Amino acid sequence: KMGQTVTKVEFHQVWKDVIEKKIDSNNDEFWNLFWDVPPSLESIYSEIKPTGARLLKERNPQNFYILFHKLANKLREIMLKGNHNTDADFNRALNCVRLITRLLPFVFENQSDQFLQRVFWRNIPPLPPAIPLPESANTPPSSLSSPNSTPAPTPVTPSDPTQPPTPSTATATAPVAQPAPLDSSSSSDSTTPAVPTTPATASTSAATQPSEPVPQPAVDSKDPPGYRILNSIVNLLFYSNFTIGDVSTIEIPPVQAPKPSTAVATTSATSTTESAATPTTAAPIPATTSNTASTSGAAGSSVTSPLLQEVVEEEEEDNREDPRQLSPEASWAAGIGVSTVIPNTNKLTELHRVEVLKAFLTLFSETLYHTPEELGNNSYVNIWLDIVACNESFHSYTLFLSLLNSALSYDPVGWGMPYNYKFFSDYMEPVVNTSLQTLIVLLNYTPHPSTSRGVIANTNTNNNNNNNSAPGAGTTTPQVTVVSENDENGEGVKRSNVFLRYLRDISTPEEFKMIFEGIEKFLANPIVAGNTWMPGSTKRMGCHQEIMIFLWILIQQNKNFLSWMLLKTDFMRVVEPILHFLYERRRDEKQNGLLTLVIFIMLSLSSERDFAVQLNRPYKNRSGIVFSELPNFTGTVGDFVVLVFQKVIMDSHKNMNQLYDCLLTILVNLSPYLKSLSMVTCSKLMSLLKFFSRPLYLFERENNYKNVVLLVEVFNNLIQYQYAGNHNLIYALVSNQALVSRLANIQLPSTTTSATASTLPEAATGVTPTVVDAGASTEVGDSVAVVTTNPEFVPTKEWLESLRANLQIGTIMRLLENIIPSIPEIVMGSSEDEERILEYLRNTTMVGLLPMPTPMVIRKYRSTAETRKWFVAYMWGVIYLRNVSPPIWYDTGIKLFIPGVRVGNQ
Numbered sequence: 001k002m003g004q005t006v007t008k009v010e011f012h013q014v015w016k017d018v019i020e021k022k023i024d025s026n027n028d029e030f031w032n033l034f035w036d037v038p039p040s041l042e043s044i045y046s047e048i049k050p051t052g053a054r055l056l057k058e059r060n061p062q063n064f065y066i067l068f069h070k071l072a073n074k075l076r077e078i079m080l081k082g083n084h085n086t087d088a089d090f091n092r093a094l095n096c097v098r099l100i101t102r103l104l105p106f107v108f109e110n111q112s113d114q115f116l117q118r119v120f121w122r123n124i125p126p127l128p129p130a131i132p133l134p135e136s137a138n139t140p141p142s143s144l145s146s147p148n149s150t151p152a153p154t155p156v157t158p159s160d161p162t163q164p165p166t167p168s169t170a171t172a173t174a175p176v177a178q179p180a181p182l183d184s185s186s187s188s189d190s191t192t193p194a195v196p197t198t199p200a201t202a203s204t205s206a207a208t209q210p211s212e213p214v215p216q217p218a219v220d221s222k223d224p225p226g227y228r229i230l231n232s233i234v235n236l237l238f239y240s241n242f243t244i245g246d247v248s249t250i251e252i253p254p255v256q257a258p259k260p261s262t263a264v265a266t267t268s269a270t271s272t273t274e275s276a277a278t279p280t281t282a283a284p285i286p287a288t289t290s291n292t293a294s295t296s297g298a299a300g301s302s303v304t305s306p307l308l309q310e311v312v313e314e315e316e317e318d319n320r321e322d323p324r325q326l327s328p329e330a331s332w333a334a335g336i337g338v339s340t341v342i343p344n345t346n347k348l349t350e351l352h353r354v355e356v357l358k359a360f361l362t363l364f365s366e367t368l369y370h371t372p373e374e375l376g377n378n379s380y381v382n383i384w385l386d387i388v389a390c391n392e393s394f395h396s397y398t399l400f401l402s403l404l405n406s407a408l409s410y411d412p413v414g415w416g417m418p419y420n421y422k423f424f425s426d427y428m429e430p431v432v433n434t435s436l437q438t439l440i441v442l443l444n445y446t447p448h449p450s451t452s453r454g455v456i457a458n459t460n461t462n463n464n465n466n467n468n469s470a471p472g473a474g475t476t477t478p479q480v481t482v483v484s485e486n487d488e489n490g491e492g493v494k495r496s497n498v499f500l501r502y503l504r505d506i507s508t509p510e511e512f513k514m515i516f517e518g519i520e521k522f523l524a525n526p527i528v529a530g531n532t533w534m535p536g537s538t539k540r541m542g543c544h545q546e547i548m549i550f551l552w553i554l555i556q557q558n559k560n561f562l563s564w565m566l567l568k569t570d571f572m573r574v575v576e577p578i579l580h581f582l583y584e585r586r587r588d589e590k591q592n593g594l595l596t597l598v599i600f601i602m603l604s605l606s607s608e609r610d611f612a613v614q615l616n617r618p619y620k621n622r623s624g625i626v627f628s629e630l631p632n633f634t635g636t637v638g639d640f641v642v643l644v645f646q647k648v649i650m651d652s653h654k655n656m657n658q659l660y661d662c663l664l665t666i667l668v669n670l671s672p673y674l675k676s677l678s679m680v681t682c683s684k685l686m687s688l689l690k691f692f693s694r695p696l697y698l699f700e701r702e703n704n705y706k707n708v709v710l711l712v713e714v715f716n717n718l719i720q721y722q723y724a725g726n727h728n729l730i731y732a733l734v735s736n737q738a739l740v741s742r743l744a745n746i747q748l749p750s751t752t753t754s755a756t757a758s759t760l761p762e763a764a765t766g767v768t769p770t771v772v773d774a775g776a777s778t779e780v781g782d783s784v785a786v787v788t789t790n791p792e793f794v795p796t797k798e799w800l801e802s803l804r805a806n807l808q809i810g811t812i813m814r815l816l817e818n819i820i821p822s823i824p825e826i827v828m829g830s831s832e833d834e835e836r837i838l839e840y841l842r843n844t845t846m847v848g849l850l851p852m853p854t855p856m857v858i859r860k861y862r863s864t865a866e867t868r869k870w871f872v873a874y875m876w877g878v879i880y881l882r883n884v885s886p887p888i889w890y891d892t893g894i895k896l897f898i899p900g901v902r903v904g905n906q
Contacts, residue, residue: 007039008047015047018063019056025066034067035074035095041355041886044098050891053106057115061126065119067103071096072225075232083240083248090242094352097236097359100229101888104362108369109893116366120226121383230363230387234395236356237402238330243352245344247330326398332431335405336511337397350427357434361879362888364388364441368876371895372869381448389445392498400502403439407432407547408518412525412539429541436546437879443503443553444875446868447495504558512564515554516574522547523577527625545594545878548578552601566610572637575605579644580625586652593874599662600861606666607860612673615641635678638670642677646684650691664710665859671717672856676725682732685714689736693743702793705803708743713857716811719846720853727841730815734823734837737816744809748795811851818849873897 014033017023023030038044057064078085078093107116115126240247328338332353363384367375374380388396410432506512522543529540551574555562565571582598585591605611615638630647633639645663648656677685691697692708715733718726733740819841826840827833873896880889880899 007037008043011037011043012047015052018067019052019060021063022060023063023066025069031066031070034070034099035092038095038098041098044095044102045886048099048102050106053103054110057106057110057113059129059131061113061115061129064103064115065126067099068119068225068229071099072228072232075236076228079232079235079239085242090352093236093242094355097233097355100233101355101359101362101886105365105369105889105892108366111369120229121224123224226383227387230384233356233359233363234388234393234399237353237360238326238395238398241346241349243349243356244330244332245342245346245349247342326395328398328401331398331405332402332435333405333409335401335409335514336506337401338405347427350431354430354434357431357438358883358886358888361434361438361441361883364438365876365879365889367872368880368889368894368896369892372873375872375896376865376869378448382445385441385445386447386495389442389497389499390447390495396498397502400439400442400499403435403442406435407439407543408514412521412541426539432541433543433546433882436543436550437882439499440546440549440553440875441879442499443497443550443557444872445497445499447497500557503554506558507560509564509568512561512568515561516565516569519547519551520573520577523574524625527577527580542882544577544581545597546882548581548594548597548601549875549878552597552604555601555604562608563610566605566608566614571611571614575602576621576625578602579641580627582648583627583630583644586648586656589653589655592653592655593877595656596659596870597874599659599666600867602666603662603669603859604861606669607858609673609858612670615670615673616675631680631684633678633680635681636674636676638674639678639681641670642667642674642681643684646688649688660707661710664707664714667714668710668717669858671714672721674718674726675722677718677729679728679731682726682729685711685729686732686736686739689715689743690739693739695749698746699749699795700793702799706806709803709806709808712743712807712809712812716808716854717856719811719815720850721856723846727838730819730841731834731838733812733816734819737820740809740812740816743807744813746800746803748797748800808854811854814850815846818846819844 010033014030014037017030025031038047075093075096078089078096081089107120111117113127118124118126237243329341331338331341332344334341364382366382366384370380406428410428412429506515522541525539525541526544555565565574578598578601582595582602585594616636619635619637619640627644630643633643645667649660649663689708689711692704692711698704698708715729718729723730822840823837826836877897880894883889
């Protein structure tokens with residue numbers, strides 16, 4: 001603990017110096033401290049405060065620029081050492097990953113200074129700060145002297161500090177003394193180096209003198225840091241003895257690499273300086289670069305290959321070494337697509353996977369710092385996601401299998417012993433959570449609709465030729481363009497998400513079964529864990545929202561799986577938990593995103609005939625899930641679905657009315673196939689008709705009548721397509737003939753006045769009001785007086801005509817006209833009258849008496865710009881709330897949504 005305290009003090013001084021002083025890029029003794037000193041993830045987050053990160057970016061961007069270059073180069077250096085890496089090297093890699101995870105959100109949150117575009121993708125220095133550091137900042141930084149440290153090289157010749165610094169070559173130096181590994185159990189012969197108890201001042205020869213500017217790190221226009229970081233992180237996900245087992249235990253067959261593609265990226269530079277530094281040929285990540293070679297003897301690992309193939313000159317193609325494709329056997333878990341994986345017995349690999357995956361997620365999280373409008377109008381492209389999701393790299397398929405199998409193969413119950421998770425550490429749950437989050441982000445990415453396959457380049461739209469202006473002065477945000485690669489016919493090749501293709505390619509029943517059982521397991525877990533007879537005895541997983549997002553994408557993209565699920569399984573094992581989330585959380589407005597997702601899933605399922613037909617099976621609660629307050633009934637699965645929806649509509653939070661039309665549309669889709677509804681269900685359907693046809697609701701909003709139209713369509717479908725078995729519904733309509741007649745003869749209200757929230761508190765706040773039917777004491781067709789809480793809408797004759805034109809109530813009226821005259825002859829005034837009427841209705845036919853059936857209309861979910869924006873915001877909102885340790889995006893300038901206050905587990 002004393003050693004950790006000392007290193008915390010050291011890192012505190014290092015971070016202070018990098019903010020306040022100008023550090024020579026060749027001062028490797030100083031920069032190495034960033035990955036040699038921090039003892040833990042917690043120390044990095046405790047020392048690097050949001051204010052400090054912003055201050056570094058705004059006041060000392062050159063140091064920020066150098067730091068990211070150093071991090072990218074250090075990760076690549078470790079990659080190139082291959083199987084020669086030690087535990088100390090892996091610890092350095094972890095610290096690099098942690099720093100990237102911590103610092104990148106502060107690069108993303110404010111892009112007006114063009115730091116992200118210039119440094120990560122265009123590979124040019126950042127703009128000078130608006131408020132430069134004082135001259136005193138050129139004093140030597142406080143550093144740590146180590147017996148094993150090497151002196152820093154002499155700084156280069158100074159240049160004009162008012163101009164963007166000219167890049168210079170940074171010399172790679174041998175690493176300083178190895179720090180202690182992350183866990184002493186991972187290496188028996190590793191020792192913690194001796195460190196001083198207090199920070200010491202470094203030699204002045206290792207620092208930049210006051211009159212000298214800061215030299216810049218080497219710049220390779222074909223190898224920007226963004227590519228280098230992506231490549232290193234992807235490789236770290238499958239690194240022998242770090243995130244996978246010992247690769248030497250299996251033989252990975254070599255695979256011929258695909259022929260690399262080349263494309264020319266066009267950029268418009270605003271000055272000769274930027275023009276010289278801006279790449280004219282944008283290239284994917286090369287396997288090696290001359291300026292990042294390690295001096296400690298690199299040896300390529302058999303599982304280390306680049307994210308994208310190296311682009312080389314055509315005449316040199318014959319001399320290029322064919323990299324080895326990463327085998328699916330390097331996946332993290334067996335299952336879909338792979339039956340045997342590299343054995344892994346080191347629990348530390350699970351911890352490493354989580355940290356590297358969180359860095360991966362952080363790269364993709366640039367989306368958080370753009371508004372929904374920017375996502376909706378296609379003015380923004382997430383380059384990080386585009387590179388990974390739209391390029392079939394050597395790792396993409398293995399990454400897909402790893403994320404999917406790691407999640408689906410996890411068993412939260414374990415041995416099944418009560419409270420077993422209290423006594424044993426579970427390293428897999430964080431892997432499952434982060435794997436699901438990374439997977440849904442990759443699957444949800446849609447390439448820009450106007451782009452073709454090619455290289456993403458960034459063009460500066462700044463028309464101001466003064467490059468020395470302060471950040472944001474006279475500039476506009478750089479735009480992103482994609483330079484197309486043409487096929488043999490000269491036509492662009494459409495970009496596609498390779499991860500979605502892998503998802504669609506899943507086709508065997510065995511794979512479908514594994515996916516179905518995994519989804520069922522995660523959806524049922526939080527419900528079962530909360531309803532055990534021994535409270536807290538079963539481990540509760542929190543990834544039900546991520547698994548529902550995955551299910552939503554799956555049923556949209558893999559129709560073979562959807563068909564298999566509906567025809568070959570008891571799909572209620574998945575649907576019932578989904579409906580339970582909707583039912584139990586209907587009153588919680590904070591859960592509106594989850595409720596909306598459930599409704600979207602049900603809307604998609606309801607448009608499938610196989611789903612609707614299967615609802616006629618007898619309902620049995622096989623899962624033991626309790627739906628409190630749901631009325632007792634004996635009937636079909638269709639009865640169950642209708643009763644749940646009725647309860648959600650009648651008793652939910654105030655903003656749920658925005659989803660009434662979706663809920664009713666689901667009932668419309670199902671109604672032509674529901675053969676026999678119970679009396680309880682039919683009674684609840686009539687209560688919905690009463691609620692939606694009340695004048696207080698009907699005349700409150702312009703579009704409220706559409707809910708009545710949808711509900712009448714439900715009744716019409718049941719009568720026209722399933723009359724024979726739905727005598728309970730006919731009985732309910734006969735019992736409510738006055739309500740139907742008033743609806744058929746609806747008139748405009750005689751007066752419309754405005755009420756304040758104090759006079760009608762329930763209606764004004766959106767809570768379902770309990771109001772006596774205003775038309776109950778009037779004759780059919782009479783107008784009624786209505787009090788409305790919406791003074792902006794006044795019903796007109798045109799509005800009434802639109803209502804009548806859409807309200808197809810003629811079928812119900814014709815039915816009642818033919819049945820009601822016969823009812824008095826049946827009624828005897830005894831308790832047996834109801835049964836006599838039902839018997840009469842069972843034996844009555846309406847053939848030739850009803851209007852011709854209207855065409856069956858099934859409404860399907862169709863993605864729109866608004867739903868896509870909502871889905872992206874909801875998905876990232878879930879990820880944001882689920883990543884609180886460490887708090888990756890906390891206290892950053894998120895624009896995609898407004899972060900709220902977390903209360904308990906909400």
